[in-house]
Amino acid sequence: MNPKKLLLLTALACALAAAYYLDVGQYLNLSYFKAQQAEINNYVAANHIASLALFFVIYVAVTALSIPGAALMTLVAGALFGLLEGLVLVSFASTLGATLAMLVSRTLLRDSIQQRFADAFKTVNAGIEKEGALYLFTLRLVPVVPFFVINLVMGLTNMPARTFFWVSQVGMLAGTAVYVNAGTQIANIDSLSGILSPQLMGSFVLLGLFPLLAKRAMEMVKRRQVYKAYPKPKQFDEDLVVLGAGSGGLVTAYIAAMVKAKVTLIEKHQMGGDCLNTGCVPSKALIRSGKFMADVNRSADLGFRAANVEFDFADVMQRVQRVVQTIEPHDSIERYTGLGVNVVQGEGKITSPYTVEVNGHTITARNIVVATGARPFVPPIKGIEHIDYLTSDNVWNLQQQPKRLIVLGGGPIGCELTQSFARLGSKVTQVEMLPRLMTKEDEDVSLAVQQRFVNEGVDVRLNHRALEFVVRDGEKVLICENLCSQSKDKTVEIPFDEVLVAVGRAANTSGFGLEELGIETNANGTLAVNEYLQTRYPNIYAVGDVVGPYQFTHTSAHQAWYAAVNALFGKFKKFKVDYSVIPWATFTEPEVARVGINEQEAKQQGINYEVTRFDVAELDRAIADEEAHGFVKVLTAAGSDKILGATIVGEQAGDLIAEYVMAMKHKIGLNKILGTIHIYPTLAEMNKYAAGEWKKARKPEGLLGWVEAFFRWQRRDERGALATEPRRYGSLGVQAGSTTQIGNDKGAELVSD
Structure with a gap:
């Protein structure tokens, strides 16, 4: 554990232990205060400044440690210091204590909680960033939400501490004023239920709705502003x-x-x-x-x-x-x-x-x-306007196969068309400025596709930036810069008959x-x-x-x-568009399909993940089809079978990814995929076997050791010695020490000593 976290945790534990040892709770009840009120009033009258400071420190400590009693102390502030002084005192003390509690929660818990529930917190953090102040303001105005819960939960989010401080200061002001004012009449209050009457709580709830109503009113004002130049028709077609x-x-x-x-x-x-x-x-x-x-x-x-x-x-x-x-x-x-x-x-x-x-x-x-x-999108490459270039819009008009084709771009469209034209007999050169193809995928995925391209005769030029198109003696040439070349002259010339521009879409x-x-x-x-x-x-x-x-x-x-x-x-109910589970595929060979995040995205986002991989070369159906290439890679949340993302590289990947899409959408983990029957022999079994790899890596070795010892004990004869006589297995005629497969189904059990 981080030394700072350890020190903070130790200090917090000591403070809570001291509070428990001193039985602080006995002092934080209304009957105790009313019994001691006369004596306390005399002390405050004789030591006013010291009383203010002492009360401030105690209030901050109680709220920072999330000890129940803030409501009572607010009443007491009104009783001891009056409405104005008590309001100022409690307003700052409660805000400071709440902010300290929030920071403690953030320091000790936020990173681990956000990593464990990364998907959920994406939405939470987006909401906090956009309207967090409004959310907090609303919660502060509604006292039915426990004060300390708000502090601890907000600590788990990415809300800035300064925003938390000033919104809490403003949001709690109205409620604080009501409680402090009630405290000035504390002699007439016998219990906290006197202040928490249904009528008063109803008023607070209505007060809590105010910012929501204000937000709706602001939306109406903005709507009128944006539409003011356009009169609304009386009726619509x-x-x-x-x-x-x-x-x-x-x-x-x-x-x-x-x-x-x-x-x-x-x-x-x-x-x-x-x-x-x-x-x-x-x-x-x-x-x-x-x-x-x-x-x-x-x-x-x-x-x-x-x-x-x-x-x-x-x-x-x-x-x-x-x-x-x-x-x-x-x-x-x-x-x-x-x-x-x-x-x-x-x-x-x-x-x-x-x-x-x-x-x-x-x-x-x-x-x-x-x-x-x-x-x-057609990039502004010098001379491109003089070339009758192809794009994904007009390439389908070709009737004569290009002998030498350049494909600009290493994304999905460029890769799919590169391989298709190469297989039909064109000499294809693929030019990509970046260090690898399909850069949105993991590096091992890119390398699998690139290797197949090279094996099929594609000239893959990575780290090549297109500089200019020229025509020399009737021959079209692309001049590129080799970004990895160590020589002085980094230019490379590639002659071609047709060029296909596939660098993105606008x-x-x-x-x-x-x-x-x-x-x-x-x-x-x-x-x-x-x-x-x-x-x-x-x-x-x-x-x-x-x-x-x-x-x-x-x-x-x-x-x-x-x-x-x-x-x-929408006037009745609007729905926020959900992008949480979006699958896609690139239809090269090997086919590449993905849903959720991959390894490079998980690292960029700081997500704590585990990766499980299954090699398709081990799959019986893939071997029978001569398609024993590719892999399944599944990312799961650390310590859980929750699927964060899956990538399939291989035959029919675009179809096979559907199982992971369904699993992620409906929050099904790898354990349930492992427990689902898949037809043998099919390519779909790769998903189950990937789940099996995940399970195998987490088998309880300690427990299995005890189980092995149990079976060894069961095999002992009455004298306590291990049986050594050959055992017969009826009509099978198999002696101990030999091994045979029973039946011919996949996964048949082995009978062995």
Whole structure:
């Protein structure tokens, strides 16, 4: 233990022991004071200043040590020093004592408690940072919450001590005044129940509601201020207007239609957005074709002497478009019109918080949801404007396979397309400025993907910064800087036929009225929203890639539920969007899937964790499928089976991570996963085996030693000696000392001496 903590703990223990030994409690009751009141009054009259100082010290000590009696001492202050002097005395003494108690709690308990309950305290600390002063002020005004509990609990949070001090000072002032004033009439009070009457407690509760009512009033004032330039229509055409028919917009409109709200969905380009047309769907179709070619190239591993495939790249790209067209009806105008959504094709513009203009027509709406998505970000590299570069938007238009392809970017999109084109026969060079691929994942995950790329012939250039594109004698060249080169000239030239820019995505926030309304954006270019997904105008919401923080299709759909419900029913109940369990996958081979935090994030956040790892090479089904590569890595809270995060690297990782998503969402630990039957032989068994590794590392060695001794004792004969005669096992014919497997099921028991 930290020496300072040990010293503080020792001092605290001594102080409490002294209080117990001196039986301080006998002095902190009303009957004792009333019996001694005349004598105490005489002492105070003769030693007024000393009495004030002594009372101050005792009050601070009682509150700092969380000893019951603060309410009585407040009454006594009124009786001894009068209303004004007693109020000032108790106000400062109680605040100082409470702050000391808070600091003691913080010093001794905060770090360990926050580490143990890290997930819960993320939310708590966020709330304290944003509105902690209001929370504390409310608690101080409501005396039904124990005084000392507030001090100790606030010590576990990240509230600054100075904030705690001044809010406590102000918040306790009204209650202190009531108690001190009651103390001036102490002769008429026979017990503390006299001061804690239902009428008085009711008054305190109403007083405690004041800051909440004040907050609501302030919200109304702000609302009027932000809307003052925009008169509210007397009636509305729609309950909801949605801009953008990607995942977020479609789900928002769907939910609104299902609850019988009138909703208009506006899309200027293609229904389904990026996911259907240029993102998830076409990329997965291309990845599947690439995987087939990879399987052909390793046919010997599957028992075939040779396998050859003839194909035309244009046919592969036609298949990609066929897949898109097959899924298209799921997101079509016809489907959503049939659901009751008014779908309008055109470019919508928000002209006020209540109006949207599209195709020359103005629609009035009670609420607006912005779901305009994002676009590929193109960095300002010198000469890029002279290159007919590709992005994830237009790469699907290719009909001729690039012989030499450069992929700029080592994130999920860049990695998926790098491997797909390489497997189809392009000579791919992947250029990444950072030291490794997929930097949001742990280093061992990045290395597993990088090694597969290298094995499949990809030229991976890490620590390479793109400087300039040039064309020499009709040949396109990328000039890079090798950030790790030790030579004077760090430039590297890479000739290419096509370049694919995949360095990230930028939110679509301009061109449809947000700037004119003064709706703010974050530093990364996404729209600024609160925890309810509201912009500065409470009736304008935003979801999906345009707002972040995760640019995934499933996250957009997740946000859409909150936006739709809050917009339509927010006057009754609003819901804060929940990002606590967000999974994602990168569909390379090996596939990478994750939910929760990984090791690098746990270290950055100072979370005390334990890591369990299972090697997929040991899994029977993976061996049978010739996919015995990758691993499962699970982070758990120290000393617990609570799952903080899980990463799967290997075949079908994106599907297999679902078990951990469910477990984290519903707070299921590794013990229950271990106790769940999984079909043999399947890849899903890797999750159970990972739980088994966690359990095996924590087996009770001491207890097992005693159990071993017990079994040894049971094997002794009547004379107390170990049996040494050969034992027969009936029809099995197995003698002691030999070992055989009973049955042929996986995990069959071994019969052994």
